[in-house]
Amino acid sequence: MYADHERQLQRAVMAFIITGVAFMLLPGTFLGVWNLISISSRQQLDGLSPAWLQAHGHAQIYGWIGTFIIGIGFYSLSKMGRLPHFAVRRAWLSYVLWSSGVLLRWSANVTLWRWRIALPVSAALELAGFLTFFATVSRHKANAGTARKPREPWMLVVVSSTCGFLLALLLNLFVTCQAAWAGSSPAIPATLDQRLLAVPVWAFLVPTVWGFNARWLPVFLGLRPPQGRQLLAAAGVAWAAVLFALSGRTLAMAFLVLSAIVLAIFALNIFRQPEKPAKTTGVHEWFPAFVRVAYIWLAVAGCLTVWAAAADHAGGIWGASRHAVTVGFLGAMVFAIGQRILPAFCGARILFSKRAMLASLLLLNIGCTLRVFSEIPAYEGFAYAQVFWRILPVSAVTELTAVSVFAANLIMTFCRPPAHLAQSRTTSDLSHCPPRVSNLL
Numbered sequence: 001m002y003a004d005h006e007r008q009l010q011r012a013v014m015a016f017i018i019t020g021v022a023f024m025l026l027p028g029t030f031l032g033v034w035n036l037i038s039i040s041s042r043q044q045l046d047g048l049s050p051a052w053l054q055a056h057g058h059a060q061i062y063g064w065i066g067t068f069i070i071g072i073g074f075y076s077l078s079k080m081g082r083l084p085h086f087a088v089r090r091a092w093l094s095y096v097l098w099s100s101g102v103l104l105r106w107s108a109n110v111t112l113w114r115w116r117i118a119l120p121v122s123a124a125l126e127l128a129g130f131l132t133f134f135a136t137v138s139r140h141k142a143n144a145g146t147a148r149k150p151r152e153p154w155m156l157v158v159v160s161s162t163c164g165f166l167l168a169l170l171l172n173l174f175v176t177c178q179a180a181w182a183g184s185s186p187a188i189p190a191t192l193d194q195r196l197l198a199v200p201v202w203a204f205l206v207p208t209v210w211g212f213n214a215r216w217l218p219v220f221l222g223l224r225p226p227q228g229r230q231l232l233a234a235a236g237v238a239w240a241a242v243l244f245a246l247s248g249r250t251l252a253m254a255f256l257v258l259s260a261i262v263l264a265i266f267a268l269n270i271f272r273q274p275e276k277p278a279k280t281t282g283v284h285e286w287f288p289a290f291v292r293v294a295y296i297w298l299a300v301a302g303c304l305t306v307w308a309a310a311a312d313h314a315g316g317i318w319g320a321s322r323h324a325v326t327v328g329f330l331g332a333m334v335f336a337i338g339q340r341i342l343p344a345f346c347g348a349r350i351l352f353s354k355r356a357m358l359a360s361l362l363l364l365n366i367g368c369t370l371r372v373f374s375e376i377p378a379y380e381g382f383a384y385a386q387v388f389w390r391i392l393p394v395s396a397v398t399e400l401t402a403v404s405v406f407a408a409n410l411i412m413t414f415c416r417p418p419a420h421l422a423q424s425r426t427t428s429d430l431s432h433c434p435p436r437v438s439n440l441l
Contacts (some may be wrong), residue, residue: 016071023063098129153228164203222276297328316379
């Protein structure tokens with residue numbers, strides 16, 4: 001009974017992951033490539049619909065990474081035991097509400113069809129999907145047992161990031177209702193959108209990665225145990241940065257973001273000598289290097305944020321800093337850690353191709369490098385700006401290729417049978433072989 005219940009929950013989680021991949025590939029990356037090619041052809045940001053730009057960003061942050069996080073959160077129930085009877089139903093309900101909300105938001109921004117109704121409805125659906133997930137997790141924790149242990153620092157960081165997720169969705173509901181009531185288009189005003197973007201990035205996504213990295217990287221990379229107080233301080237400083245961003249104090253926010261990044265890197269011992277060898281079974285052997293490169297991108301994003309707050313004139317430095325954190329850090333971390341854990345979460349499968357994993361990570365980092373270091377001189381009008389305008393579409397196509405390889409590798413992995421079934425089939429086949437053939441195999 002329990003095993004069947006867990007398998008049903010794993011199917012629901014797999015639906016979250018596949019849907020997240022679809023949002024990443026189509027409304028997210030493909031629309032982003034289209035937008036960048038359009039900007040590069042004009043060699044200016046003016047003239048491109050802000051609603052389209054925000055549709056791309058929403059699909060990437062909420063449609064891709066948000067869907068992954070909710071799906072992984074539901075999976076954690078199947079590993080904690082004593083599943084409540086309603087967990088599977090709640091998972092599917094949350095999936096329908098959440099994915100419908102993200103899709104409706106994207107279509108409202110792109111097609112403008114009934115956008116005054118669709119915009120607030122999409123935000124309400126997303127909030128309802130998250131609250132369904134949160135209520136399920138909370139109910140399960142309440143029933144999980146009588147003895148309560150003190151929460152570890154990584155758990156506190158994840159809890160704080162969950163609060164950041166809720167705050168981001170509440171603010172999203174507020175601004176979409178405001179836009180539907182008084183706006184002339186589904187696009188949120190640029191200044192307000194810039195401030196609000198700090199909430200999902202620095203109060204939700206980045207701290208979530210820090211929290212789970214504190215839990216997983218000592219196992220996967222053999223790192224020293226994280227420094228708990230320093231990690232909590234990093235999350236607290238990131239929250240302070242968000243509050244400064246919402247109040248419009250951009251330069252103070254930027255310095256706080258950089259401080260939080262430095263604290264997190266030292267707290268997680270990312271660049272210190274590991275205590276044990278990394279566990280790379282089932283993934284490419286360069287997996288630990290790519291995790292560390294992602295943290296280099298995070299440090300680059302922090303430095304660019306300070307530069308942007310002090311000297312940005314045309315959006316190029318801000319755009320480069322956002323890309324460094326969303327693609328260089330968050331995207332690369334999903335590509336690296338995701339291909340390590342998602343096959344196991346979705347039925348204990350084995351990754352389809354280690355070479356495809358390597359190719360996706362190499363292409364993603366190459367594309368991100370081209371984008372970050374071309375966007376600044378192109379947008380800001382530095383020397384040889386014409387050359388950098390020509391590089392930007394190349395970076396977009398490179399990243400699209402990386403995303404496609406990542407998506408194909410995951411989908412092919414999910415099409416394979418779980419490892420224990422594949423092993424039992426192989427054993428059964430060998431048992432029917434003649435003795436000599438069996439010995440050769």
